[in-house]
Amino acid sequence: MPQQPRSLPNTFYFSLVTIDPEADVPLYRQICGGIRVGIEDGRLPPHTKLPSTRDLAQIWDVSRNTLRNAFDQLIAEGYLEAIVGRGTFVVEQAAPPPAAVPVAPEARKRPISQIGQALEALGRSVHQPAPPTTGFAIGSPGLDIFPYKLWNRIVNRCQRRSHQFRRSVNGLPRLREAIASYLTSARGLHCVPEQIDIVPGSLVGLTIASLAFVSPGDKVWLEEPCFINAAGILQFRSTEIVPVPVDAEGLDVPAAIKRAPDARLAYVTPSHQYPLGMTMSLARRHQLLNWAARQGAWIVEDDYDSEFRYDGPPITALQGLDSHQRVIYCGTFSKVMLPTLRLGYIVLPPDLVDVYTGVKIPLSIYSPTLIQEAMAEFMLEGHFIRHIRRMRQQYQARRDALVTAVNHHLAGVVTLGDISCGMHAVAYLADGFAEAEVVNQAWQLGMAVAPLTQHYTGEPKRSGLVLGFTDLPPEAIESHIAKLAAAILS
Template identity: 35%
Template sequence: MDLKHLQPRRESDAPIYMQLYRRFRDAIAAGKLRPGDRVPSVRSLASELHLARGTVELAYQMLTSEGYFEARGPAGTVVSPRLNSVGEAGRAALSKPPSKPAQRPQAASDEPMPFQFGLPALDAFPRKTWTRLAGRSLRVLGAAAMNYPDPAGHEPLRRAIATYLGISRGIACSYEQVFITAGYRGALELICRTVLHSGDVGWHEDPGYLYIRDFLQRSGMRLAPIPVDEEGLNVEIGRRRAADARFAVVTPTHQCPTGVALSLPRRLELLKWAQQRRAWIIEDDYDSEFRYHGRPLPALKSLDRDERVLYTSTFSKVLFPGLRLGYLVAPEAHIGRFRSAANHLSGPGSVWPQATVAEFMAQGHFTRHLRKMRSLYAQRRDYLVDALAQVFGAGLHIAATQAGGTHVLGMLHGRRSDRDFAAAAQSRGLAIQALSHWRMRRSGPEGVLMGFANIPGAEEAVALTRRLMEATRAA
């Protein structure tokens, strides 16, 4: 590589070390520098480009700490051979660390935003029962509510979850394996601090859950985008592109955001890969309770004979996201490691909401609520799908395979840009999200994500959809 290409511009606003860091990163993404290539020593590059050694050193330190470079002491510095395992497409994606954190659209009032993604029906939550149980839990807890809580979570809730998973998700686990976390992120934080290391490569469904991609990248993980098709994550492509990955994050029951289920052959293939490579599968079972046709699919974890699956779920969809409670099922052999990592993290917070959820489950309200929400969401989904067909006709298509969850993915026809469509909708207060934003690769079909759980009736669905049509007419 011609070192002149690395020459920073003095007139640029960006600091010299940052320009140098970016030039190297871009050269790796463009394939001008390949994994294993030697890079010049700090001293020779500084002298070649007439820069201070400290400046070059700083850029090299950043590249090394982010996993682009590997320092080999007296043998010099090379482009990290570990980048080989993410393949061409992966390297291009790795070259784009998140610039701005992905943020959920924020409502201006307490009401949910129209079409808001990921929100359960707030109007249908049994608040009176909840308030009564919250009061009761506080009384029963007594002084225990004032002491330092167990960082692994409140034991009665861990027991209630273990029982629920056995009955509803086909997962046989003890309560000691269940760790209560601050939502899905809390579960991932625990995983990152226990079995993963900064710089580890992981398969990420593409398109996949936007907010977690951001979180993992900021935690130092290198994500290799693996395409999703009508059978879910394409394991064969994963094996070709990044066979040596240390982990894979998957949403097998209801792929987020496409809604497809991971087929049984793919499930078995994925488990086989993890077993052969000693890799971890992070199963995100975020909304499996909501499936409107056919029987609920068992969790991938229920097929896991080799303890390679780290099962996670959340109360954000089945209760409400303001709770910030999720959980992780750790492999039996690693309970001790997870427990000691949990001791050093902030954990799931106060014991009071955990005790309230435990009570809610123990008294049968949880099962009742889920049953009600399943039929309510099936109805609300129909309201939206019918309204979209009426207002947009063939301009927006919803695949039948997505019959589950709390959102639909509408594919845009013609040459419409989903980003323009979503931006126009958002400028009118409609929380539509663009599919391309959830994808790591540059190209792919254009579509939009729409939450339906808070659309109360057919009339409201038509009125909202007309507003959407108005807002996006020119987009």
């Protein structure tokens, strides 16, 4: 209770709060803000008695209900105190915040963990200003040929019965059934719906799996070069990353065994090595599986875009060859459908499902149920298979356009790597062309190419460009490559 109430003239309150009826901020919050600032800067001293809501309503030209809402908010925050029969007062505890204490420059950075230090550069990279892109984005599907009308019709249909959906920790049963059926027939996997977990992107699944199956300090094989975001996740787990070279047959398994025979996990892209593009040979696949069985290690198979093989049928997934249940298979719909779906899946060995699920539950990471239901319907009605076949045909034409354009405009500047599969290509730079300069020239033209060297965890072996080719029609690919060549050769 105020000991020595004081009052200020009503005219004082005209300047205390500025009301803007056109502002997006509600009127009562504008009043709260003005009074709060007045208390903190000392213009409203402790024990000051505020005028009645009737008087303030007239002063600020607002309703008394608005004033009551503002007072209730400030009372709840501890700035004001209402005393029955006496009025509303500024409480003594509502003092100005303490002044900032000068800090030496070397001590200004807040302490962060080793994981934070390792991944800070990755976070900084996504906040760098970038020009609008006009093409060549890695992993970006052909949005110009996506069946939007069909997809929207299915989503709207599912929306009308969304009140019937029931969330499941591992994903909607219908979608898991559809995925199991597809993977068995199209990718040669051995799985049932109960082994499948639905996640908002395959990297989320890798994160959960890394929490469940590896410990800090464990050695992990990683292809070199690699998908650098996967490396970031394994750094997040404080594992010891063992870079393993790749050659024409994919991961060099004998070299990996020589470097770290006791590794706990191997992360591989056997059907389409990321980013270089080769397919792991059958002999290497058997070597990898035999090592995992002997060592009791896990293999994470990232099968990110193997649906799009242009020279022959898709290669059977590594999981389909695994008789010892050592493979954790990751897949995604973001590249074959829409990036904004944020929908992926993990296929786990049966004995790992409970462990994985137990780790996932407290993380509370789930994909939107509506999108899951729509994807299930899209698959079960046969649209997904037809969509992949159509996109494969379209992407092959775009791949061929890229090869023709590069050979015509950039001969002697770049050499294309393996491009028999997938949605991107590697263009190795010839001697005399600096990767950073070429990438900068491409960015200035709005082309979202990536430097090959950024995909290495250690010292880069080769330089070049990584460019997607599925987000542009053939004629646009030709014109883009011509512009890039003109910039490089000028």
